[in-house]
Amino acid sequence: MNGLIRMNIRFTSSLTPDDENRLAPVVLQAISTLLNALPIAYVLRIDTTDARVYQVSGAGVGASPPMAVTHDESSGRWRLDSSEVRG
Numbered sequence: 001m002n003g004l005i006r007m008n009i010r011f012t013s014s015l016t017p018d019d020e021n022r023l024a025p026v027v028l029q030a031i032s033t034l035l036n037a038l039p040i041a042y043v044l045r046i047d048t049t050d051a052r053v054y055q056v057s058g059a060g061v062g063a064s065p066p067m068a069v070t071h072d073e074s075s076g077r078w079r080l081d082s083s084e085v086r087g
Helices: 017-035
Strands: 042-047 053-058 068-072 077-081
Touching: 017 042, 017 053
Parallel strands: none
Antiparallel strands: 042 053, 068 077
């Protein structure tokens, strides 16, 4: 693994698939805000019950401000978009 250490954290949800898809982008934004304060690179990924994937990555301290959450209408997926950085 090229010297990288990997940590996987799993959560089991009792939410409905629709609720999972509404909350996933919010959870990613909240956790990425916390991780951006640390001197680490990270990738967060949420796989929902109905097989939708939400993912964001960051570089920790000194990185760009948190990314905006955007929705891809064609795929129905939400993502954090670095082209729409909030100021």
